[in-house]
Amino acid sequence: MDNLDAIEMSEVLTKELTEAEKAKRSDLARRKPYIAAKLAKNKARAEQGIATPVIRLAANMLCNFQCEHCCAEHYMDRHLMKVTGKAEQRHTLDLNDIRELSRQADEIGLARFVLTGGEPLVMRNPSFEEVVEALDPEKHYIITDTNGWFMDAEKAKHIKSIGVEKVQLSLDSYIESEHDKFRNKPGSYKKVMRAIDACQDAGLNLILSTCLIHDRVKSQEFVDLCDFSTKRGVGLYVTYAKPVGNCKNHMDWLITKEDADILRELEKTYNVFTHMTPSYGMVQGCITVKGIITVSSTGEVVPCPYMDMSIGNYLQTPLKDILARGMRNKWLGPYRPDCLIGEDTEFINFHNEKVGDRKLLPVPYGEGFSDADLLPVVQ
Secondary structure (H helix, E strand, O other): HHHHHHHHHHHHHHHOOHHHHHHHHHHHHHHHHHHHHHOOHHHHHOOOOOOOOOOOOOOOOOOOOOOOOOOOOHHOHHHHHHOOOOOOOOOOOOHHHHHHHHHHHHHHHEEEEOOOOOOOOHHHOOOHHHHHHHHHHOOOEEEEEOOOOOHHHHHHHHHHHHOEEEEEEEEOOOOOOHHHHOOOOOHHHHHHHHHHHHHHHHEEEEEEEEOOOOOHHHHHHHHHHHHHHHOOEEEEEEOOOOHHHHHHOOHHHOHHHHHHHHHHOOOOOOOOOOOOOOEEOEOOOOOOOOEEEEEOOOEEEEEEOOOOOOOOEEOOOOHHHHHHHHHHHHOOOOOOOOHHHHHHHHHHHHHHHHHOOOOOHHHHHHHHOOHHHEEEOOO
16 A cells, blocks of 8 residues: 555544644654554444454563552562462463564554553563564554653653654652552652653653542542643543452442543543543444453453453464454443443453452453353354
8 A cells, every 4th residue: 555545544534633633643644654554444444343452462561560559460470479489370472472463463454552561661571672573663553551650751762763652651640649659659750740741752642541530530639630631732541440450459449420421521621531432433332342452461362451351362363253252242342331341230240250369360261251152143
């Protein structure tokens, strides 16, 4: 596909975008037409019932934080050491595995990877740089999320230079002491503020992410954070506290319908959004499988960052087939106006019963999700 085709397709996609987003998309089409062309097809593919997820890749599970609300604690190397006496209980992804994931994703038209963890900037064996190279930033739009601890001006310029396009920074309160307490890391608020400047100065696309717990949306602190993000020209991605990981000990943090309704009103005024917010003309509702998956450090494909049950392992079953299986799953495939793991009590009970007290996660396919959950094939 030539540059003109990619740019034209990008323009079709950007009709419902802001002027700033249009400029970013046009720039991407100029620099990386192959990626832009793949992204341009997402809306039409979604309307055909084809999964077009962002792939969150947790290549390894090292982290320098121990956050109160972490949904991934049982995946951490430090946790496995406590449980099994060794960090590598199962096969963990190597660079050849990651290249294979990139190939399979590209083959079915997927275009976006988020490097996650753990904390991606402390990855080793393989390193952050090696993972970016293995994914191939000429074929995929590379994003990283980070707690910001190591994101200074030099680091921001470096990751931009190796092909990273976008950074998602975690900021869990606009009040310094509250953020540091929530993150169990004194000084982390100042590091995030430094990271915001560093990323914008380096020309990286940037969003902030924040965890919403019950009643926070009603606070002046939250409104101030929404206002700060909007004035900086940065989107604020709001994640709901979910009853998994460390948050199992804080069921009082789960949001209510009132919280969600207030947040939807704030979206009308501020540059704030959730995974449920329609975007780029796409109304997907809950985005499990349809809009997001996580690939664990062992190759398991999980349909949502906040679920602990796999729908297959791409090292054993082609990613294309795993996604098709996910779209046939009665819980995951059909349109849902609510957050499945955050608001659907029936599913939450099903999920937590299957997960139980397991220490090695996610639960493999067949022991959590299974063929019994599949909807009949429509002829």
